[in-house]
Amino acid sequence: MATGWIAEHFSKDLLADPAVRGAHDVRHEIVAVASSTSAERAATFIKKIDGPPSAAAYGSYQELVADPNVDIIHIGTPHSHHFQNAMLAIEAGKNVLCEKPLTVTASQTRKLVEAARSKGVFFLEAVWTRYFPISIKVRELIQSGAIGTPYRTYADLSLGKDLGNGKIDFEDSHRLVSLDLAGGCILDLGVYALTWVFQTLYHLQEGDKKEAPTVVAAVNKYHTGADEMSTIICQFPKHKSMGIATTTLRLPSDIDGRHSNGPSVRIQGSKGEIHLFGHAYAPHEYRLIKSDGSTERVEYPIPKDPKRGGWGHGMFWEADECVRCLRDGRKESAILPWAESIAIMEVMDAALKQGDVEYPELITSDTFDSNGHLNTGRK
Ligand SMILES: NC(=O)C1=CN([C@@H]2O[C@H](COP(=O)(O)OP(=O)(O)OC[C@H]3O[C@@H](n4cnc5c(N)ncnc54)[C@H](OP(=O)(O)O)[C@@H]3O)[C@@H](O)[C@H]2O)C=CC1
Ligand SMILES: O=C1OC[C@@H](O)[C@H](O)[C@H]1O
Numbered sequence: 001m002a003t004g005w006i007a008e009h010f011s012k013d014l015l016a017d018p019a020v021r022g023a024h025d026v027r028h029e030i031v032a033v034a035s036s037t038s039a040e041r042a043a044t045f046i047k048k049i050d051g052p053p054s055a056a057a058y059g060s061y062q063e064l065v066a067d068p069n070v071d072i073i074h075i076g077t078p079h080s081h082h083f084q085n086a087m088l089a090i091e092a093g094k095n096v097l098c099e100k101p102l103t104v105t106a107s108q109t110r111k112l113v114e115a116a117r118s119k120g121v122f123f124l125e126a127v128w129t130r131y132f133p134i135s136i137k138v139r140e141l142i143q144s145g146a147i148g149t150p151y152r153t154y155a156d157l158s159l160g161k162d163l164g165n166g167k168i169d170f171e172d173s174h175r176l177v178s179l180d181l182a183g184g185c186i187l188d189l190g191v192y193a194l195t196w197v198f199q200t201l202y203h204l205q206e207g208d209k210k211e212a213p214t215v216v217a218a219v220n221k222y223h224t225g226a227d228e229m230s231t232i233i234c235q236f237p238k239h240k241s242m243g244i245a246t247t248t249l250r251l252p253s254d255i256d257g258r259h260s261n262g263p264s265v266r267i268q269g270s271k272g273e274i275h276l277f278g279h280a281y282a283p284h285e286y287r288l289i290k291s292d293g294s295t296e297r298v299e300y301p302i303p304k305d306p307k308r309g310g311w312g313h314g315m316f317w318e319a320d321e322c323v324r325c326l327r328d329g330r331k332e333s334a335i336l337p338w339a340e341s342i343a344i345m346e347v348m349d350a351a352l353k354q355g356d357v358e359y360p361e362l363i364t365s366d367t368f369d370s371n372g373h374l375n376t377g378r379k
Helices: 005-015 039-048 061-065 079-091 106-119 133-143 185-201 316-327 338-354
Strands: 032-034 056-058 072-075 095-099 123-126 150-158 214-221 227-236 241-248 265-269 272-277 285-290 295-299
Touching: 005 039, 005 072, 005 316, 032 039, 032 061, 039 056, 056 061, 061 079, 072 079, 072 316, 079 095, 079 106, 095 316, 106 123, 106 338, 123 316, 133 185, 133 265, 133 272, 133 285, 150 185, 185 227, 185 241, 185 265, 185 338, 214 338, 227 338
Parallel strands: 032 056, 072 095, 095 123, 150 241
Antiparallel strands: 150 265, 214 227, 227 241, 265 272, 272 285, 285 295
């Protein structure tokens, strides 16, 4: 669903040969593409990604959700649209992989989870980092006690440029800064920094009842009203731990474009630390530094498919997780359970509230409107 940047990158990953990444139990097929703009745009998209000519090209999201050949829908619209578009698909009985951030508000996420549960469909947030082999390895390292008890995680994801005149390098109408499209760094980028805080300090907590954090946030707003620089402290008092998630659209995480300035994620435990290098959304190397002085450095390049022009972006791992869940009849992924997506949205809700960021009612409403223009498009 949708034909923008993420739809293109995700779809090309779907078409990469799973064997190249050592996945021999999955197969992906693009059977339909929908554009809210026009069927021509969907058809052009299929050609652009070198997709199968047999794929249906729809000029509306409604046609896509009604297609009986479709098993699961990837939603690649702006965040402003996620709640309405995901509900459209779930109400039609479709399984859904929805781009990050799952919604604009926690209440919308809760509604989608309730709907997925009552319709008996699979539902997952496409925060691709979670499903990377390097993320799995880091979680395993922590679980195996490699750094002792994890007490503090710093994570940053920042992208952007200061233009020197008070402005940053995005047009005011760009989805990253437009309030109408749920712009701002917390929802778009902060979700990745929080992903690291959550997968290290929350996800691995023992027991079913996990301790949700209390939240203290500092937020600088851009002249559009969206947040341009935010720091979110997540406090887990029972676990004596804290996560510090930082994000901005005014500076990049890697000032020289090569991450020479250090790790984007630092996980500190009682017996060691893990540092991750590369953007927090797709780190490519970890370094394990133990209190006994030993160190380990491991690289995780993203596999590229030579038969698809050397393509490979790292989004195929989340797609593989979807297929395995569907095959095994699981409605939610153990890698990112519904309750955790809700807990992360609650942190972002709290931070946005503390920062006084207010989005329009149309995109914060948790009332489903199948005929509203978020579903019918901008023709
Ligand atoms: N996982 C990741 O790494 C990334 C995730 N994302 C997420 O994906 C989502 C989309 O981002 P991105 O692909 O960069 O955005 P784009 O603007 O490139 O694409 C969004 C698409 O959504 C559809 N759309 C429907 N209504 C609107 C509207 N009012 N304004 C703009 N587009 C509309 C359009 O497709 P059509 O006309 O065909 O319906 C459009 O091409 C965001 O939620 C973002 O957070 C983005 C980048 C990377
Ligand atoms: O998810 C994302 O990751 C990559 C960024 O370029 C993009 O803005 C963001 O949406």
